[in-house]
Amino acid sequence: xxxxxxxxxxxxxxxxxxxxxxxxxxxxxxxxxxxxxxxxxxxxxxxxxxxxxxxxxxxxxxxxxxxxxxxxxxxxxxxxxxxxxxxxxxxxxxxxxxxxxxxxxxxxxxxxxxxxxxxxxxxxxxxxxxxxxxxxxxxxxxxxxxxxxxxxxxxxxxxxxxxxxxxxxxxxxxxxxxxxxxxxxxxxxxxxxxxxxxxxxxxxxxxxxxxxxxxxxxxxxxxxxxxxxxxxxxxxxxxxxxxxxxxxxxxxxxxxxxxxxxxxxxxxxxxxxxxxxxxxxxxxxxxxxxxxxxxxxxxxxxxxxxxxxxxxxxxxxxxxxxxxxxxxxxxxxxxxxxxxxxxxxxxxxxxxxxxxxxxxxxxxxxxxxxxxxxxxxxxxxxxxxxxxxxxxxxxxxxxxxxxxxxxxxxxxxxxxxxxxxxxxxxxxxxxxxxxxxxxxxxxxxxxxxxxxxxxxxxxxxxxxxxxxxxxxxxxxxxxxxxxxxxxxxxxxxxxxxxxxxxxxxxxxxxxxxxxxxxxxxxxxxxxxxxxx
Amino acid sequence: xxxxxxxxxxxxxxxxxxxxxxxxxxxxxxxxxxxxxxxxxxxxxxxxxxxxxxxxxxxxxxxxxxxxxxxxxxxxxxxxxxxxxxxxxxxxxxxxxxxxxxxxxxxxxxxxxxxxxxxxxxxxxxxxxxxxxxxxxxxxxxxxxxxxxxxxxxxxxxxxxxxxxxxxxxxxxxxxxxxxxxxxxxxxxxxxxxxxxxxxxxxxxxxxxxxxxxxxxxxxxxxxxxxxxxxxxxxxxxxxxxxxxxxxxxxxxxxxxxxxxxxx
Numbered sequence: 039x040x041x042x043x044x045x046x047x048x049x050x051x052x053x054x055x056x057x058x059x060x061x062x063x064x065x066x067x068x069x070x071x072x073x074x075x076x077x078x079x080x081x082x083x084x085x086x087x088x089x090x091x092x093x094x095x096x097x098x099x100x101x102x103x104x105x106x107x108x109x110x111x112x113x114x115x116x117x118x119x120x121x122x123x124x125x126x127x128x129x130x131x132x133x134x135x136x137x138x139x140x141x142x143x144x145x146x147x148x149x150x151x152x153x154x155x156x157x158x159x160x161x162x163x164x165x166x167x168x169x170x171x172x173x174x175x176x177x178x179x180x181x182x183x184x185x186x187x188x189x190x191x192x193x194x195x196x197x198x199x200x201x202x203x204x205x206x207x208x209x210x211x212x213x214x215x216x217x218x219x220x221x222x223x224x225x226x227x228x229x230x231x232x233x234x235x236x237x238x239x240x241x242x243x244x245x246x247x248x249x250x251x252x253x254x255x256x257x258x259x260x261x262x263x264x265x266x267x268x269x270x271x272x273x274x275x276x277x278x279x280x281x282x283x284x285x286x287x288x289x290x291x292x293x294x295x296x297x298x299x300x301x302x303x304x305x306x307x308x309x310x311x312x313x314x315x316x317x318x319x320x321x322x323x324x325x326x327x328x329x330x331x332x333x334x335x336x337x338x339x340x341x342x343x344x345x346x347x348x349x350x351x352x353x354x355x356x357x358x359x360x361x362x363x364x365x366x367x368x369x370x371x372x373x374x375x376x377x378x379x380x381x382x383x384x385x386x387x388x389x390x391x392x393x394x395x396x397x398x399x400x401x402x403x404x405x406x407x408x409x410x411x412x413x414x415x416x417x418x419x420x421x422x423x424x425x426x427x428x429x430x431x432x433x434x435x436x437x438x439x440x441x442x443x444x445x446x447x448x449x450x451x452x453x454x455x456x457x458x459x460x461x462x463x464x465x466x467x468x469x470x471x472x473x474x475x476x477x478x479x480x481x482x483x484x485x486x487x488x489x490x491x492x493x494x495x496x497x498x499x500x501x502x503x504x505x506x507x508x509x510x511x512x513x514x515x516x517x518x519x520x521x522x523x524x525x526x527x528x529x530x531x532x533x534x535x536x537x538x539x540x541x542x543x544x545x546x547x548x549x550x551x552x553x554x555x556x557x558x559x560x561x562x563x564x565x566x567x568x569x570x
Numbered sequence: 571x572x573x574x575x576x577x578x579x580x581x582x583x584x585x586x587x588x589x590x591x592x593x594x595x596x597x598x599x600x601x602x603x604x605x606x607x608x609x610x611x612x613x614x615x616x617x618x619x620x621x622x623x624x625x626x627x628x629x630x631x632x633x634x635x636x637x638x639x640x641x642x643x644x645x646x647x648x649x650x651x652x653x654x655x656x657x658x659x660x661x662x663x664x665x666x667x668x669x670x671x672x673x674x675x676x677x678x679x680x681x682x683x684x685x686x687x688x689x690x691x692x693x694x695x696x697x698x699x700x701x702x703x704x705x706x707x708x709x710x711x712x713x714x715x716x717x718x719x720x721x722x723x724x725x726x727x728x729x730x731x732x733x734x735x736x737x738x739x740x741x742x743x744x745x746x747x748x749x750x751x752x753x754x755x756x757x758x759x760x761x762x763x764x765x766x767x768x769x770x771x772x773x774x775x776x777x778x779x780x781x782x783x784x785x786x787x788x789x790x791x792x793x794x795x796x797x798x799x800x801x802x803x804x805x806x807x808x809x810x811x812x813x814x815x816x817x818x819x820x821x822x823x824x825x826x827x828x829x830x831x832x833x834x
Contacts, residue, residue, distance in 0.1 A: 368691075406704075408702055408703075408704035409650050409682070409702070409704050409705070411702075412652075412698065412699060412702040412704075412705075413682065415698060416684055416695050416698060416699070419691075419694070419695075420684070420686060420687070420691050420695065424684060424685045424686070424687075425682065425683075425684050425685075426682075426683050426684075426685065427681070427682055427683070428668045428678055428681070428683070430668070436667075436669070439667075439668070439669050440667065440668040440669065440678075442683070445682050445683075449682075452679055453679050453680070454679075455678075455679055457668065457669070457672045457678050457679070458669065458672070459672075460672055460673050460675065460798065462799055463799065464798075465772055465773050465774050465775075465798070466670060466673035466674055466774075466775065466798060467673055468667060468669040468670045468673050469632070469664075469667055469670050470632055470635055470636050470639065470666070470667060470670035470671065470673075470674065471631065471632045471635055471663055471664035471665065471666060471667060471670070472664050472665055472666075472667035472670065473664045473665070474660075474664075474665055497629075499629070504762075505763055505772055507772060530772070532762075532763055532772060535759075535760060535762075536633075536759070536760035536761050536762040536763070536776065536778075537629065537630070537632070537633070537760050538632070538760065538772070538775075567664060567667060567670070568631070568632030568663070568664060569632060569636075569670075569775065570632055570633055570635060570636020570637070570639070570670075570674065570775040570777075570796070
């Protein structure tokens, strides 16, 4: 049975006061310990029900008798000298996310437990960092150095580990020892609803052990099944899966540096070697990568990831290397090594089985490969959405006749697409350039109500109509539109300079262009396209 | 000793030959446009491994697009096309319509469009695409004047077009021609349909194409008609009187052209 040997509640319950303010401009930055005088308590306040209440507080404030949830006015009465900060929940969430990014270096399975907890599934990872104890030590001390108050624990289930962190830090519970470890803890450590905690306390049940000693159905009848489930998980009887932030990549290769690297050639060389290792690993199972991600972990905790997608599975290290070089080259804010990267990781997020094709005399296959490789390179540099092929759509509405689709994924479909065939011997019936939004034109009163205009003004230039063809009536799709959409009468017109336009009148004169009283209303004219 | 000398001599001769062939002596592979007058001036058609520029005023964008699509259709010979387009050009003169393209007799299935945010990206993408010899042609569409499209940029494009044999077609809308290393430069306007009744059907696309620069021959101006069915240019079928001036007969400007190239 797969075991979630984990639960790393990296909590920040106290000392958040200066952190919330700093977090808004930088990811993970140490607390300015010198700035805050030890004597003056500081609190973070948030607005709740039209009153400012304490959101979090530091140790000095806690010693002075303040607690979270206390209104600020009361707090000031207790403790007149108080440094007050406004809570910034968005920045807090970002900080938690950044810490989770940093934790990616320990395991790919990191889950958020808002507002200030993280779960790390360290199954099979701990030995890489010298065992569970050493790993917990590394994580806690690194975060403490940055000024966070950390509380961590390792247990077989995530809820159990989280319950332990609420009370003390650094505990590692062997499998099967959950009941012993959790029983002496107070009810509040379970992190259940305030009303449940209060209700249990009133019933005289102070510790988790007390609650566990009661029959489950009694507890469930009074406090709900969700609470008993949580209790069972905390006691190690059953497990809830964590939901990691990112899907687990198929392949990961990484390189750690005892001495951080800062120079570009070194970074490029590392990527090259990682690409070789990744391809070797994929090659053993006959796979190729469709989506690649490079992660650059800076010594100061910042993490930058770059993703590259490919149209067909990549099986060559040179191609991977080249794609990342293109990507790095085109970054609008270049990769900033700061004091250096101590870990560079390359992962294949999506892979597929590669069918080896034999190169035969048919050069067409080869051509398509080269084109796909070119599209991948361009897409790596300027983005996959900017390289498009067009697919025909089954509609009469001209502006929806073609659908732009990313070329990386739809190249094969586009080369097989069936476009409406042109009528032999006819001049072009559709314009070469089409405006996405038809542009309004000014038309003086047409002589025949349903007829074409004699002249029109478009983009402040007046065009005299010399030649007309039409109308071609295109009715809108009434079964798809909710509102009233007007039928269009299209005309192909040529002006005195020889320019050819595709213009239309929105609406039919007798049936659609009338108001409620049955009086005619003037029609709107648009230019929709330009013929060659 | 003598053998070493001979080999040196041979390698030097080879180098001289290569320099000469890259210039004028060796005829570049050419593709006929179909218009007899233009093909005669171009000595058989448009050179394949070269840069060709098409200029047009802003409001003539659609004609120039049609003309360059025709050139690409002739040069690409059913191989894939890459059309690099600046974002602004799309808002200004409309997106390329696939139905319109297939109405002109060209195949929308072989077209890959790249929407470049700015001119630098467009240039890099074009240069990249030109290096890929699986392509039939690369078209770069740029709206307005630009500093980046200078002689250096054009030289780079020419070199990559020569090494891969993929023609580069530059569509410059609302821009004035600057010195460049292009093989030919055209200024395109729309031409009138042949005179007739106002309600009579109009015909195939007509271009008033002016060849203003030709590195290896004279220049001229023609009315060209695009035959959508045969996919080639031709003389207008029904044109009673020539609207454009007869092609200016100028002596072959190879000599002056060479001088200009040296100067530039």
